[in-house]
Amino acid sequence: MPPTARPRQPGRRLSRLVNIGIPYLWLGIFFLLPFVIVLQISLAEPRLAQPPYTALAEWLGDGVLSIRLDLQNYLLVLSDDIYLAAFMNSLKVAFFCTLLCLLIGYPMAYAIATAPSRWRIPLLMLIILPFWTSFLIRVYAWIGILQTSGFLNNFLLWLGLIDEPLAILYTQTAIYIGIVYSYLPFMILPLYANLTRLDRTLLEAAADLGCRPFRAFVRVTLPLSRAGIIAGCMLVFIPVVGEFVIPDLLGGPDTLMVGRMLWTEFFSNVDWPLASALAILLLGLLVIPFVLMQRWQLAAEDPDR
Amino acid sequence: MSVAIDRRALEPWQDPSAVPFVRIERVTKQFGDIYAVDDVSLSIFQGEFFSLLGSSGCGKSTLLRLLAGLDYPSSGRIFIDGADVTDIPPYQRPVNMMFQSYALFPHMTVEQNVEFGLEQERMPRRERAERVGEMLDLLKIGELRKRKPDQLSGGQRQRAALARSLAKHPKLLLLDEPLGALDKRLRENTQFELVNLQERIGTTFVTVTHDQEEAMTMSSRIAVMEAGRILQIDTPTGIYEFPSNRFVAEFIGSVNLFEGRVMQRDGDLVTVETRLGRPIQMRCPLPLALGKPVTIAIRPEKIRLSAAYRDDAVNQIRGTVEDIAYLGDVSIYHVRISPDQVTRMTLANIQPQTEQELTWGQEVAMEWSPTSGVVLTD
Amino acid sequence: MRRGRWPLFTILAFGYAFLYIPVALLVIFSFNESRLVTVWSGFSTKWYAELFRNQQLLEAAWLSIRIAAVNATFAVLLGTLSANALVRHRRFRGRGGFELLLTAPLVMPDVIIGLSLLLLFVALQQGIGWPDGRGFTTITIAHITFSLAYVAVVVRARLSQLDRSLEEAAMDLGARPLTVYLRITLPLIAPALLSGWLLAFTLSLDDLVVASFVSGPGSTTLPMVIYASVRMGVSPQINALATLIMLFVALAVVVASLALRSQAKDRGHRTNARR
Known part of the structure; x- marks a missing residue:
């Protein structure tokens, strides 16, 4: 017997078109297409005009199309130590900040997840609340704390721990403090979400089988929270590599980070092609952790797959 | 007629x-x-x-x-x-359906839930109110009309769901x-x-x-x-x-199954040869070829149990009482009839248990009439 | 057993102190008499008065609020459509790409988003003459592009928790798909739409980097003004502004959670659903 055709559902077709089509189109135009343009401009030459770059393709008359791809921007970035140093430093800062966030965030997420249930939501709200206030202002608050005549130095002087103020602001240390402070909630939230789903009877079973609490944590809790750890780390690592505001406000003039470099090339030096090349390289650097995150996220959403 | x-x-x-x-x-x-x-x-x-x-x-x-x-x-x-x-x-x-989870709309009252289907039909407002009233009365939940689903007990939700699915007739x-x-x-x-x-x-x-x-x-x-x-x-x-x-x-209730082969046919009476001693006679309207493998299915309560073995009984199997489970109204007896088969039967406890004659380890005989079971061919 | 929890509580206490002390100091010193933001010299509200006389800052704030509101509305619209697509149309061609496009804005560094969108706007203007210059429209478009991804996460979580049989029941009772969506689905995911809106609003109000790239002359947002001022050095006026922003946000969060609580009463479907 031939299978009957699935009944036509014009409503569903329309729903498909609207629900998928409209956001897809929006993201295609305003998120994907711009990268193509960045790539294109990263291959152009800078010039003093508006816009400040040369066209890649030009009609030279007589039907001759001239396409000039200029790899000079990439060569410059790859050959000049200062750019390389900026990339390396960004990766280093992002790595250590992620590690610090994990070391502080994991116990906090664990403490919240294992707190009595009526405390969990308020404790979690307290983590989220600063996230709702302005990022810029929270970074600003640290200037007042870390500067030479700031609270921290005053406090340490008053305690008698130091004799003269420490120079913390405008150093790499200040950047670490600022980043860990700003990105901590991004680490705690996925970890918390993961740890609350953990079945507590598993730990009881481990204890029943003679496993001491610490070993049970290492053998049971930690492996089961792997998805949360990866999500949290990626949510911190990826944006921090390209962070601009924190290094700019808390770091010194000698602190090199890619995001800041890109900003400088773009706004101060008006070298759009070079800024674009930096953006493309940064993007290339972040693709790997991003794909990893995506894969882990899918696996966590649908464990049967 | x-x-x-x-x-x-x-x-x-x-x-x-x-x-x-x-x-x-x-x-x-x-x-x-x-x-x-x-x-x-x-x-x-x-x-x-x-x-x-x-x-x-x-x-x-x-x-x-x-x-x-x-x-x-x-x-x-x-x-x-x-x-x-x-x-x-x-x-x-x-067609309307009552869902297993009831699927009552949590943001609507009972009344609004019941009315929902009628609104989709564009039934006039007056008629709608009347029909909703009818349904709530039918299911005896009139006083719950203004409540939301989470303020109802399980039984009340079930009634509300039923009222909703019946409202459109x-x-x-x-x-x-x-x-x-x-x-x-x-x-x-x-x-x-x-x-x-x-x-x-x-x-x-x-x-x-x-x-x-x-x-x-x-x-x-x-x-x-x-x-x-x-x-x-x-x-x-x-x-x-x-x-x-x-x-x-096997799916409905419990049953004892005896496997064997058709040995003889006489009208709608077949004789089946099994490994359990004497052949078994059963009523079976199906035309069965001689030698065909069949299964005889007999419900536990259709079997009589006695301590005495009688030679004149039609269907009789000997065995040993292995287990007795006393359930109050009935008792379940497990009788071993061969090294690899235990039969189950249910006896109503007409007399108090203490006075019953059957006990563990006793040799018993089980009997049933040719009309108390069926012959299955698969 | 209880003794074993002490280290955890200590870490928690230090963690919250770390999160809240800077904010608390900020608020306290907004009421400081002196220009210095580190030495207390008496209570005063003069910085607030000065704030309200700062015409440039007020204008920037008004622009930012307008952008944030328009952005939030569009982001909720597009984010909800995306969530519908992911939850309701489980299989479609390009689903992988779609999910990628929806996740990427969550982690993409701001400088890349800002730069790439600016270059797009410049190219578009050259090519088709739109957008004509940069300002309100370009900033709003840029903000919608990353906000919609956040909204999609929130709405998607809610939508996938929704008991499917509620919608099936509505359809069984004669409601067409669009009616089902408007009368059943939307009211039930409304809390997620509200929190999505608030999230998109604050994300926009908070953005410095992307706005800096795609804004034009005459369209300076609040974060851009704050940034310029902070680069000049600390000023109690910024403290006062920060305090007001936090007050505003706290108020919004309280109002929203009250609204959600009254909505939560209708959330019978969590206990109602057994499958």
């Missing part, structure tokens, strides 16, 4: 000229490689209380969803009241595990209420259940399903007393 006519009115499936109200014709539903419903044909008559019975994953819920239009068959046709509804979307079918009401979410005590009362309600309003009901007792109590007929197929359709009595195959016999 008059008895026969009566039977036809009550049991339209016995009447070859009766027109079925719902007709499912060779319907198959595939999900990927899995056949959830596999070439099922089925007729349901006006005013029936029809149950689809089976364990979870047997395809009964899928079949119900196909009737509701929530899924569409991969092949085959479905007719309701003479009209082909196979391709009709759920919102245009003259559907030609066919589908019930997905209608009592599944209720606790045991409430379930028993509700079974009878549901049957009374159905008799009063005369709507055709199709329910899905995994609970055989529930199906037996409520249904006019039962379809037993397994792996997407229907194994038997019959009245509760028919399903219990005359199962047509081994699966149904």
